[in-house]
Amino acid sequence: MFEYTISCHCPTSQFTQIKLEIILNQSNLIRLQLPAWRAGRYQIANYAQNIRNFQVIQPDGQALFWEKTTKDCWTFNATKVGKYQIHYEFFAGKMDAGSSWVDDQQVYLNLVNCCFEVKGAALGPYSFQFDLEGFSQQICTLPEISNRKYEAINFQEVADSTLLAAKKLTHWQLPLREVMIHCWFHGEVFFEKKSFLDTLNSFLQKQLNDFGGFPENEYHFIYQLLPYTHYHGVEHKKGTVITFGPADKLKEKSSMMELIGVTSHEFYHAWNVCSIRPRDLFPYDFSKENYTKSGWILEGITTYMGDLYLLKSKIFSLEEYFGEIEKTINRVSRDFGWKNQNLLESSFDLWLDGYQAGIPDKKQNIYANGSLVAWAIDIHLHQSGSSLAKVMKHAYDRFRYGQRSYQEGTFWRVITKFGKEWKSNDFYKRFIGGNESILKELEEILPYLGISLETKPNPDSICRNLGILYTENKIQKIHPESPAYPHLMIGDKITQVEEKEKIKISIERLNGQVLDFDFKVKANFYPIYFLKATEVENELRNLWSE
Incomplete structure (x- = not known):
């Protein structure tokens, strides 16, 4: 057994003190990854x-020489049998759903951030004790x-676990069939308990019913309700951490719907990712990049289904659902990365630039583009008398717990x-493995649901006529077909615009130039997409939204 003890002597320093004890019965080279x-x-x-302050103490109480072999791996040569102690400090100074934070009110640790996997010793369980005087209320997602x-039982479980110890936590429970749902809140709660739990119950129950079961007997929603703007969620097998702020905005319906949306998304991950996982990621190798082409399955399908269950459970009206999806459609419509990189390539390149804007029109967003591809798949499946929900239940029954992890091609099969009645391989070649826009496909197939995808001119004249996207007068992007594309640059500051028969625009460039341009052409760049129900009742739409 490998025994961890975690304490925090001075919370305002944001350093935690960690001790790892390893009992060795034979000499060996120990690697701490x-x-x-x-x-x-x-x-x-x-x-x-x-x-910082890493040290190894051998069984006789003497300090032992150690060295690093990579930026993440510490090694020492254990020549004596007995108990070795590893001491170090970890700085917990980043607040989000996947990081760690310590202050005078809480000690919040995602253990993957700060705990070593022990290699070179006999495999065994990892135990944890938290010596956190003053933080009397604690939740840890590891088994107690x-x-x-x-x-x-192993490091994979360690890396999937969270500790939150605080002076004050709010704890609500929700029995859900065979699963006990725990809701933990750190921060001030600005909403009513019954209403919140009733809302959770409605869409969690829908998800659980469609999968026919849940992989765990309890699940923890750990909410960090913050006084400043924040929005993040991270999935775990036995729970999720969700950050949201400012917390007082949750008195408003729109903000509460954002919180409910990320809650639905992360809960769906309990099946899709935590239980249904591609072979590329099973088990995780946390020492290096784990490449996969299945990102559109992991995040695209989850994004789509997470929102769809809010419609299925009547939390969203059809119009409110349209409003959410329109945000995604308009985001996707402004990017032409699909011309240069398919979804498989963008999934693989997550390690390169998946979480930043990157260069213009280089990639697809596996969340946004992937969710629209998932919607199109679901429509086609409904036309064949099936659904994406049925596919995911089958995947859960077949691949869960990593017993038979999938390959991307296997999942597509x-x-x-x-x-059966759908030309699925043609769809795959065009929109997943190919370079066609999913928006054109949605325009063609949404009428089967009695829905149309339409456009209206962008109300911003510079954006509409010149294809320029800008923030605070600074150009962020130029449409590749715009007449301004050969003349203006990303980063140019727009100082003056005159619109008469021509469009006259003055800019200041980063290299110090002040330039004036005249453009004759007027066009309809970056139109605004919106969804509209064209039929009051539609049988297929009813099946899709039930």
Whole structure:
């Protein structure tokens, strides 16, 4: 067994003190591998930069020489049998749903950030004790084996777990069939308990019914309700951490719907990712990048289904659902990355630039583009008498717990099996493995649901006529077919615009130039997309939204 003890002597310093004890029965080279990334964010995080004062104490009480072999791996040569102690400090100074934060009110740790995987010793469980005097209320998503002592069967479980110890936590419970749902809130709660739990119950029950079961017997929603603007969620097998702020905005329906939306998304991940996972990611190797082409399945399908269940459970009206999807459609319509990189390539490149804007029109967003592809798939499946929900239940029954993890091609064959009357392979070649816009496909197939995808001119004349997207007068993007494309640059500051027969625009460039341009052409760049129900009743739409 590997035993961790975590304490925090001075919370305002944001440093935690961590002790790891390893009992060795034979000499060996011990490698302590700190994760370089975490599940749910396919990007190198370099948690090792937050560690200081590392030391190894051998069984006789003497300090032992150690060295690093990579930026994330500490090694030492254990020549004596007995108990070795590893001491170090970890700086918890980043608040989001996948990081760690300490202050005078809480100690919040995602264990993947700060705990080592022990290599070179016999495999065994990892135990945890938290010596956090002053933070009397605690939740840890690891199994509790005795009073505030927790144990993980292996490091994969450690890396999937969260600790929140605080001076004050609000705890609500929601029995959901065979699952006990726990809601933990740190921060001020500005909404009513019954209304919130009733809302959760409606869409959680829908998800659980469609899958026919849940992989765990309890699940923890850990909410960090913050006084400043924040919005983030990270999935775990036994729970999720969600950050939201400002918390007082949750008195407003629109903000509460944002919180409910991310809650639905993360709960769906309990099946899709935590239980249904591609072979590329099973098990996780936290020491390096784990490449996969299945990102559109992991995040695209989850994004689509998370929102759809809010419609299915009547939390969203059809018009409110349209409003959410229109945001995604308009985001996708402004980017032409689909011309240069298909969804498989964009999934693979998550490690490169998946979480930043990147260069213009280079990639697709696996969340946004992937969710629209998932919607199109669901429409085609409904036309064949099936649904994406049925596909996902089959995937859960077949692939859960990593017993038979899937390959991206295998997953597509499952979809094809459920869409017998649909030219699914042609769809795959065009919109997943190919370079066609999914918006054109949606325009063609949405009428089957009695829905039309329409456009109206962009109300911003510079955007509409010149294809220029800008923020605070600084150009962020130029449509590649715009007459301004050969003349203006990203980063140019617009100082003056005159619109008569011509469009006259003055700019200041980063290199110091002040330039004037005249453009004759008027066009309809970046139109606004919107959805409209063309039929009061539609049988297929009713099946889709039930």
